[in-house]
Amino acid sequence: MKKITIAIDGYSSTGKSTIAKRLAKALNYIYVDTGAMYRAVALFALDHGFVDGEDNIPELIAHLPEMELKFVPNPDSGKSDMYLNGQNVEEEIRTMRVSGQVSKVAAIGEVRTKLVEMQQQMGQDKGIVMDGRDIGTVVFPDAELKLFMTASPEIRATRRYKELLDKGEQVTFEEVLKNVQERDRIDSTRSISPLQKAKDAIEFDNSDMGLEEQFERIYDFSQRVI
Numbered sequence: 001m002k003k004i005t006i007a008i009d010g011y012s013s014t015g016k017s018t019i020a021k022r023l024a025k026a027l028n029y030i031y032v033d034t035g036a037m038y039r040a041v042a043l044f045a046l047d048h049g050f051v052d053g054e055d056n057i058p059e060l061i062a063h064l065p066e067m068e069l070k071f072v073p074n075p076d077s078g079k080s081d082m083y084l085n086g087q088n089v090e091e092e093i094r095t096m097r098v099s100g101q102v103s104k105v106a107a108i109g110e111v112r113t114k115l116v117e118m119q120q121q122m123g124q125d126k127g128i129v130m131d132g133r134d135i136g137t138v139v140f141p142d143a144e145l146k147l148f149m150t151a152s153p154e155i156r157a158t159r160r161y162k163e164l165l166d167k168g169e170q171v172t173f174e175e176v177l178k179n180v181q182e183r184d185r186i187d188s189t190r191s192i193s194p195l196q197k198a199k200d201a202i203e204f205d206n207s208d209m210g211l212e213e214q215f216e217r218i219y220d221f222s223q224r225v226i
């Protein structure tokens with residue numbers, strides 16, 4: 001069976017990673033969550049005091065070569081965890097502290113150049129499902145299957161709010177909704193690689209769709225191409 005590249009892009013908290021992970025497992029493909037990579041850079045920037053309060057973007061850019069990002073398989077969860085300079089940061093990168101800074105950091109050209117190069121290397125042998133904002137437009141413009149996921153902001157914020165509460169984070173629904181909308185605004189309007197649907201992507205609105213139905217439909221798309 002031929003191996004393909006599957007690019008899944010879309011707005012924040014549209015459930016891209018849940019579907020991408022499941023699809024990768026079903027196809028026995030590699031799964032890469034590129035949002036985790038941008039989140040790790042934001043954490044690096046926060047921990048060094050390069051953002052939040054007084055931003056010092058030139059210093060962040062100067063220190064990028066010191067930043068080592070790695071996905072390491074976690075046998076307990078069966079998924080991969082993000083490591084930043086040898087430390088497992090999987091939980092920390094999902095906090096609101098990081099969500100509040102990540103889109104600003106992701107708009108920096110030097111950050112994108114570094115991460116896009118890593119992502120292209122990870123996918124050079126195909127057999128990969130990658131999710132993010134610019135996968136079908138920039139990282140793999142020749143991907144054989146491209147999806148663009150959407151859902152209403154309220155539905156997305158509700159899903160994200162539940163996830164954060166389950167993890168014990170103290171947040172209000174309004175804070176989460178504001179963050180989701182603000183990230184979408186920055187991601188869609190930045191000058192470099194803005195979030196947009198690739199011309200040949202299938203738009204997929206999952207506002208009123210359960211996980212099972214989404215998976216079946218997307219799996220079906222993949223089988224038509226493979």
Ligand code: C5P
Nearest residue numbers: 012034035038102103106132133134183
């Ligand atoms: O996917 P997730 O919501 O975890 O991504 C966090 C942020 O990382 C996004 O809001 C966006 O600013 C940035 N991102 C990006 N390009 C990608 C993946 C994520 O700019 N390919």
